[in-house]
Amino acid sequence: MSSRVRQWTRDNATELLLFVLWLGSLALGAVISPYFLSVQNLFDMTSQFMELGLMALAMTLVIILGQIDLSVASILALTGVVFGLLQEGGMHAGAAMLLALGLSAALGLFNGWLAVAFRLPALVVTLGTMALYRGAGQILLGDRSTYGFPLWFISVDFRYIPGTPVPYPLVIFCLFALVFFLLLHRTTFGRLVYAIGANQRACRFSGIHVDRIQVAVFTLSGLMAGAAGLMMSSRFASARWDMASGYELDVITTVVLGGTSIFGGRGTIAGTVLALFVIGTLRYAMGLANVLPQNQGVVIGLLLVMAVLLPELWARWRAHSFARAAEGGGLARVKVRERSL
Amino acid sequence: MAQDARRQGILKARGLTKAFGGPPVLREVDFELFPGEVHAVVGENGAGKSTLLKLLTGVHEPDAGEIAIDGAPVAIPSPAAAQALGIAHIFQEPTLFPDLSVAENIFVGRLPVGERFPVVRWRAMRQEARALLDSIGARLSPEALVGTLSVAEQQLVEIAAALSQKARYVLMDEPTASLTPREVERLFRIIRDLKDRGAGIVFVNHRLEEVFAIADRVTVLRDGGKVGTWTVGEVSRDEVIRAMVGRELARWAKQEMDAERRRGGPAGEVLLEVENLGARGRFAGVSLHVRRGEIVALAGLVGAGRSEVAQAIFGIERFHTGTIRFKGKPVAFRSPREALAAGIAYLPEDRQHQGLILPFPVSGNITLSILGEISRSGWLLRRKEQAMAKEQVERLGVRTPGISTPVQHLSGGNQQKVLVGKLLVTRPEVLILDEPTRGVDVGAKAEIHRLIVELARQGIGVLMISSDLSEVLALADRVLVMRDGRLAGELDRAQATEEAVMRLAVGGAASA
Numbered sequence: 001m002s003s004r005v006r007q008w009t010r011d012n013a014t015e016l017l018l019f020v021l022w023l024g025s026l027a028l029g030a031v032i033s034p035y036f037l038s039v040q041n042l043f044d045m046t047s048q049f050m051e052l053g054l055m056a057l058a059m060t061l062v063i064i065l066g067q068i069d070l071s072v073a074s075i076l077a078l079t080g081v082v083f084g085l086l087q088e089g090g091m092h093a094g095a096a097m098l099l100a101l102g103l104s105a106a107l108g109l110f111n112g113w114l115a116v117a118f119r120l121p122a123l124v125v126t127l128g129t130m131a132l133y134r135g136a137g138q139i140l141l142g143d144r145s146t147y148g149f150p151l152w153f154i155s156v157d158f159r160y161i162p163g164t165p166v167p168y169p170l171v172i173f174c175l176f177a178l179v180f181f182l183l184l185h186r187t188t189f190g191r192l193v194y195a196i197g198a199n200q201r202a203c204r205f206s207g208i209h210v211d212r213i214q215v216a217v218f219t220l221s222g223l224m225a226g227a228a229g230l231m232m233s234s235r236f237a238s239a240r241w242d243m244a245s246g247y248e249l250d251v252i253t254t255v256v257l258g259g260t261s262i263f264g265g266r267g268t269i270a271g272t273v274l275a276l277f278v279i280g281t282l283r284y285a286m287g288l289a290n291v292l293p294q295n296q297g298v299v300i301g302l303l304l305v306m307a308v309l310l311p312e313l314w315a316r317w318r319a320h321s322f323a324r325a326a327e328g329g330g331l332a333r334v335k336v337r338e339r340s341l
Numbered sequence: 342m343a344q345d346a347r348r349q350g351i352l353k354a355r356g357l358t359k360a361f362g363g364p365p366v367l368r369e370v371d372f373e374l375f376p377g378e379v380h381a382v383v384g385e386n387g388a389g390k391s392t393l394l395k396l397l398t399g400v401h402e403p404d405a406g407e408i409a410i411d412g413a414p415v416a417i418p419s420p421a422a423a424q425a426l427g428i429a430h431i432f433q434e435p436t437l438f439p440d441l442s443v444a445e446n447i448f449v450g451r452l453p454v455g456e457r458f459p460v461v462r463w464r465a466m467r468q469e470a471r472a473l474l475d476s477i478g479a480r481l482s483p484e485a486l487v488g489t490l491s492v493a494e495q496q497l498v499e500i501a502a503a504l505s506q507k508a509r510y511v512l513m514d515e516p517t518a519s520l521t522p523r524e525v526e527r528l529f530r531i532i533r534d535l536k537d538r539g540a541g542i543v544f545v546n547h548r549l550e551e552v553f554a555i556a557d558r559v560t561v562l563r564d565g566g567k568v569g570t571w572t573v574g575e576v577s578r579d580e581v582i583r584a585m586v587g588r589e590l591a592r593w594a595k596q597e598m599d600a601e602r603r604r605g606g607p608a609g610e611v612l613l614e615v616e617n618l619g620a621r622g623r624f625a626g627v628s629l630h631v632r633r634g635e636i637v638a639l640a641g642l643v644g645a646g647r648s649e650v651a652q653a654i655f656g657i658e659r660f661h662t663g664t665i666r667f668k669g670k671p672v673a674f675r676s677p678r679e680a681l682a683a684g685i686a687y688l689p690e691d692r693q694h695q696g697l698i699l700p701f702p703v704s705g706n707i708t709l710s711i712l713g714e715i716s717r718s719g720w721l722l723r724r725k726e727q728a729m730a731k732e733q734v735e736r737l738g739v740r741t742p743g744i745s746t747p748v749q750h751l752s753g754g755n756q757q758k759v760l761v762g763k764l765l766v767t768r769p770e771v772l773i774l775d776e777p778t779r780g781v782d783v784g785a786k787a788e789i790h791r792l793i794v795e796l797a798r799q800g801i802g803v804l805m806i807s808s809d810l811s812e813v814l815a816l817a818d819r820v821l822v823m824r825d826g827r828l829a830g831e832l833d834r835a836q837a838t839e840e841a842v843m844r845l846a847v848g849g850a851a852s853a
Contacts, residue, residue, distance in 0.1 A: 187719045188712040195709060198698045205657065205687070205695045206710045206763070207678035265700060 013311065014259035018274035021303070025278055029285035036288060043165045047157035047235065049280035050169035051076065051228035052247065053273070056254040057180040058224035060272045061217045063255050064184075066197040066264025067122040069218060071111060072225040073247035074133035079104045079229030080239030081137040084146030093150050101226045107133060108222015112215035122218070130248065137241035147238035154237040169231060176224070181269040193217060197264030253300060254279055257307050278303070350376045350411060352428070352510050352541060357396055357406035367392045368565045369406070374510060374541040379532060381544045381556035381573075385585055385810065385843075388562040390545045391433075394512050397543075398430040399423040429503030431513040435495035439488030444470035446487050447502045473501040477531045493524035500531060511535060512543040517551055518644060529555050547642055549578055549847045561585055579840065582847065586810055586839035609633030611669075612802040613685070613771045615654065618663035623649045624826035627663070631771060631802040636793065638817035639806045641846050646826040647806045648690055651773045655687040656680045667771070681710055686769035688760055690776040690806070692753075696760045699749040703741055704730035706748050707762045714766075733762030738788060754785020761792065771802045778812060790816060810839050822846050 009016065029036040036042075055072045062069045079100045086096035107129070114125045159168045184190035192213050196203045203210050233239040258275035260267025279300060286296045352374040359367040367389040374380050382390050395401045397408065399417040407414050410426065417423050423430065437446045445452070447470050453462045470483035479497040487495060496516060503511050517525045532542055532555060546552055552559055553573060561568040561584040568584045611630050619625035624646035631637050639647045653660040656674030665672050667683055674680040677687070689695035697706055707730045708715050715726040730744040737758040741751055748756055757777065764772060777793065778786045793816055797803050807813050813820055820837045822829045822845035829845040 186721060188716045188721055189719060191705070191712060191721060195698050195701065195705075198700050199694070201695055202698055203709075205677055205689050207676065207681040208709070209678065 012270075013314075015268070015270050015274055017307070017310070018258065018271065018278055021278045022274060022281060025281040025285060029281060029288065032285055032289045036285065040165045043167060043170065044157075045284045046173075046277075046280065047167050047169045048284060049276060050173045051232050051244070052250055052254060052280070053173045053276045054176060054224045054228040054231070055221075055247070055251045056258075056272050056276055057176055057269065058217075058221040059251050059255045060180070060258070060260055060267055060269060061184060061190075061193055062122075062221050063252070063260045063262060064197045064264060064267045065193050065214060065217050066200065067115070067214065067217070068126065068252065068262075069108075069111065069122065069221045070126040070248050071107070071130040071133055072221060072228075072251055073244045074130045074137070075104050075107050075222050075225035076229040076232065076244045076247065077239075077241055078107065078133045078137040078140075079226040080233040080243060081141045081146065081241055083230060083233060084149070084239040085140060087149065088146055093153050097153075097230055100230065101223065104226020104229065105219050105223040108225070109215060109219040111222065112218030115218070116211040116214055134241065134245075141239075141241050143241070145238040145240045149233070149237055154234050156231060156234040169235075172227075172231070176227075177269060177273055184269055189213070189216070194265060197266075199265075250279070253304055257304050259307075275307075350509060350539075350541075352397070352408070352410055353412075354397065354408045355406055357393065357403045357408075359392055359396060359401060359404050364565075365404070366565050367396070367403075370562070370565075370567045372397075372560065372567070373570070374543060376509065376539045376541045377536055378557040379536055379542045379544055379555055381546060381552040381559040382562060383545075383547055383549065383552060383559060383581065383585060384562035385547075385808070388585070389565040390562055391514055392565075393562070394430065394514050394543065394545060397423070397510075398428055398512055400430070424506055424508075427507060427509035429506060429508035429511050431496065431499045431503065431511065431516055433515040433518055435492065435499050437487045437495055437498060439486070441487060442483065443474070443481055443485050443487060443490075443498050443501075444483035446498050447473060447483075447505050449502075451506075469505070470501070473504050476504070477501060477534065478527070493520050493528075496520075496528065497531075500535075504535075508540065510541045510543070512545075514545045515547070516544070517546060517548065525551065547847055549581060552581075553578060579844075582840050582843045586843050609635075609800065612667065613654070613804065614666040614669075615650075616664050616666075618650060618653060618660050618665065620649065620653055620658065620660045620662075623658075624653075624823075625662075627823075627828055629804075629821055629828070631804050633770070633802050634797050634800050635818050636797050636803040636805060636816050638813040638820045639804060639823060640808075640810070640813045640820050640842050641823035641829070643808060645823040645846070647823050648775055649826075650823070651687060651775055651804070651806055654680070655685060655773060657687075681767050681769075684768070684770040685773065686764035686767050686771070687773045688764055688775055688777060690779060692756055692760050692780075696763075697748050697756060700747050702745045702747055703734060703739065703751075703759055704744040706759050707733050707744075707766060710763060711766050729766060730762075733759075733766060736765075737762050737792065752785070754781040754789070757781055757785070757789060758792075761789075765796075769801065771804065772796065774803060774805045774807075776807060776809075777805065778807070778809060786812075810842060813837070813842065814839060824848055 026037070055076070059069060059072065082103055083096050083100035086099060087093045111122070111126055111129055114120060115122045156168050160166055161168075161171060184193065192203070192208060195208070196210055196213055200210055232243060236243070254275050255267070255272050256262055257279065258267065258271030258273070260271065282299060282303070283296055286299065354370070354372040357367055357370045357372070358365055370389070370393060372393065382393065384390050392401070396403045397417065399419045399422050402418055408417060409415060415426055417426065417428070420430065438449065441449065444467050448466055453466050453469070454460065455462050467483045474481050474483065474497070477497060477500060479494070479501065481490070481494060481497060487498060490498070500511070516528060520528065532544070535542060544552070544556055556573050558570055558572050559576065559581060560570040561581060563585060571581070609632055611632050613631040615627060615629050618627040627650050629637065639650070641647050649658055652658040654665055656676050656679055667685065672683060674683065680687070693699065698709065701709075704726055708726050715722050715729060727744060733739070734741065734744055739755050739758045739762070741755060748759055751759065774793065778789050781789065790812065793803060793805065805813075805816065814837055817837065818834050820832045820842055822832070822842055824846055829848070832841055
């Protein structure tokens, strides 16, 4: 029994570490402000990083695939802008939402198609479309804001499941997290995402539609950025071309902190979700302590470097102590341990 | 002999041994190079030719043995040390800087610098480079960028660089591998010229007609050991071929398998038929057929175009001429997916990069090509997957702690069996196996051989590419031999001897 616990611990080391980090950031928040640790506050806090979360879910798939999508924050903004302009022009906001979501998926599809059709690295393609989509938003809307959204659309973060302190952004995120968990860990599609990320060449030799999967994943990434754009427009009751500027790096940071390998082939939805709460809680706590957003980056950056470095050091230390144990005649013990690996 | 008069400056190696983790790839090899001679080194793939060269040029250090020049022992710990001793290495594929000029490449690391000011004397360098190039009859501009030159021209640059270092020994690793006949002629003129200037030249090659055209002596390596050294005028081509192949082992394996093969019935109808297949610059005029229950071997040396033909059939590479028929119907697969769906499976030669997903468990690798069968509307059916993986693991005798063990923890032989299992679950009628036992230990090799025979007996048509002669002879009903992108001949099981195969593979007549 204890060996099974140990096995589980080893398999989920990243997630456990993140959970401990999350508890740590909660403790930090509690120390900073007496109001922090109220149930209502803890739930309300989440609304600040649910857009980040929606994008990070899809980005997890993108990065496991061995790719990157730098254009997500630009898609977020363009989706918000287009939604605002459509309903300003008299379209029903519901229809405008659907159209805007369709556009965001199309923008993601375009990213994937460019990368696949011209055999370009996604880094270059999305670096280009990052500027392209953002710029398109500015051309469409100019430097003003679009607002005047219907009442039912705005302030999603001030709506709760009746009788509970649970705000809707959290609910929406949890639903999507479940969908992505099932998609990645329970379907053939998810299996192929891992396989392509680990060895694209072998996948081609195995008769897998590598290109189709890649385009599909980028389309998903665009769609989730679009959903995040609508959520943010609702929260702010307006949309601008420059909203969520620089957000793409926060999204990538979240995914990588969650244990997804930037080289592809490895990562989990659980890791991304936990990392999202660590980063969100830390940022919120630091905000309470009046740490400027630009200085919060120091802590987040440090955390990321640590999160990447620690497992590496841990593995090295283990290898080292194995070697020492073997030299010292403790071979039998080492063998037992290795078998349980 | 001419070189007997010039005994000074003999490069001599004794007892050279080298292993890379596994069994030694070179075992106690003695080697001698006189000034003013061309000394050819020949052997099958993996005989140790390149390793010998790399030990003499400081790319690797020997585990045992010594190297001496004029009787004085020398250490060659690095390519720079080799350079200092006057030993130059011309690689099979030139290793130059594509974005630097010809002159810079010739003098790289030794750019002539002015005495008063530490700046490069470009003009002097260009002049010297031109003189060097002229001396070997190479019409190249010293200012041309190396990246714009052909492989043959790049080789000339390497030779000029060797000359500029006043190299006394020039070691060439398959220098003619990617040259046209005319370029080979030019290279031979240069080699003769170098020889007249008193340089000792090692010429690694496996085209025997070229060896007999240029070399003074020939050393044969086999399985990492030296078989012997002969003066070219005193040995026949057939004797060299016999020395290159390991007869005893091959014959024994063949006899053992003969009994196994006889138990199978006669071959059935034609499954795969390839006619006059060609792809520009890679292979041409390849025709072959594989019957149900038959094992056809595609033999030949590395680079003869065998894998390219297999991959063209499987839909990975394009072909430009010819037709492929599968069970009588013309086919031209645009992707491996189509080939697999039709019933043709391909085992790639590089199992780590083209075959397996190393971090995936045994089960995930086995089911990768048939995820549709272990899922319902996109949902993975884990139990079905496990059952399917278990069935293959038991059928093939894969030794693994469990089906959830990542394949990267398995031995080469067991990885290969997993890969075979991955092909078998697609229920192929034709199996194309590309080097099925490369990097596999002896025990697993025998098991894989038995497995191939068993599969043929069950009615699968097998097309097997192999550089291992004993394997080809032991398993194949017919042997097709490729050379330089073309079929050099076909031998049936009775005719197929190691000499016959090797003769076709290295070329009978001096065609170059």
